[in-house]
Amino acid sequence: MSWSDLTEWWLEEIATDPAYDRVVTPMLLDVMSAKAGKTYLDLGCGEGRVMRMLAAAGARPIGVDVNHELARRAASSGPIAEGSLPDLGFLRENSLDGAVCVLVIEHIEDHGRLFAEAARVVRSGGVLALVMNHPHWTAPGSSPISYPDDELLWRPGSYFDRGALLERAGEQEIVFHHRTMGDIVESAAVAGWSLERLIEAPHHEWADQAGILRLLACRWRLLP
Numbered sequence: 001m002s003w004s005d006l007t008e009w010w011l012e013e014i015a016t017d018p019a020y021d022r023v024v025t026p027m028l029l030d031v032m033s034a035k036a037g038k039t040y041l042d043l044g045c046g047e048g049r050v051m052r053m054l055a056a057a058g059a060r061p062i063g064v065d066v067n068h069e070l071a072r073r074a075a076s077s078g079p080i081a082e083g084s085l086p087d088l089g090f091l092r093e094n095s096l097d098g099a100v101c102v103l104v105i106e107h108i109e110d111h112g113r114l115f116a117e118a119a120r121v122v123r124s125g126g127v128l129a130l131v132m133n134h135p136h137w138t139a140p141g142s143s144p145i146s147y148p149d150d151e152l153l154w155r156p157g158s159y160f161d162r163g164a165l166l167e168r169a170g171e172q173e174i175v176f177h178h179r180t181m182g183d184i185v186e187s188a189a190v191a192g193w194s195l196e197r198l199i200e201a202p203h204h205e206w207a208d209q210a211g212i213l214r215l216l217a218c219r220w221r222l223l224p
């Protein structure tokens with residue numbers, strides 16, 4: 001199932017799940033304060049949720065997405081390219097002040113190339129802000145286990161088994177590429193990104209189980 005077939009599912013997701021506004025967006029704001037007048041590329045912009053947030057801060061967002069209909073909707077917030085990541089060949093090198101990538105890297109097979117392409121198009125000293133499903137959450141076979149007394153535990157699954165997994169997306173399925181936290185941090189460093197901030201968040205619905213990791217957010221700065 002490709003992302004082009006998931007338009008309705010994704011629009012329904014963000015319209016009905018309060019976690020995007022209550023958890024995901026605050027995590028992005030926590031790792032990255034967008035600066036007015038700066039140009040940021042939104043990698044996998046969807047229908048423009050994050051671009052609207054950047055524009056509201058006075059920044060100039062540019063979006064790229066593989067899904068035609070979502071990209072069309074995002075175009076009301078700034079220039080859009082319809083294209084497949086990690087390719088950013090339509091952008092000149094050193095042409096942007098930064099990039100953001102929210103809930104997208106886990107759908108990209110070659111995450112190392114995404115970091116390298118972002119490093120090519122962002123100016124030295126620019127930022128890359130990322131929010132993603134935590135690798136602890138996306139590990140194959142990881143799942144909650146509910147004990148009879150309602151204690152909720154977490155089965156870690158095969159955390160070290162990298163690869164593609166199919167997950168339910170409404171009536172359809174979506175591909176997640178699992179990699180470890182070390183893979184993410186090391187690939188970014190190899191591409192020239194210096195880590196400035198890394199935060200982890202538990203599942204928002206399981207407040208009594210704060211040890212269950214749900215989301216990961218990072219901010220990097222491009223080394224000269």
Ligand SMILES: C[S@@+](CC[C@H](N)C(=O)[O-])C[C@H]1O[C@@H](n2cnc3c(N)ncnc32)[C@H](O)[C@@H]1O
Pocket residue numbers: 003004010043044045046047048049050064065066067070083084085086101102103104107108
């Ligand atoms: C979970 S949605 C997140 C959308 C947006 N970042 C947000 O937070 O609202 C994932 C997005 O990534 C896009 N996407 C997935 N694979 C892609 C690829 N290879 N190239 C470009 N966009 C892709 C999808 O079309 C979708 O809009």
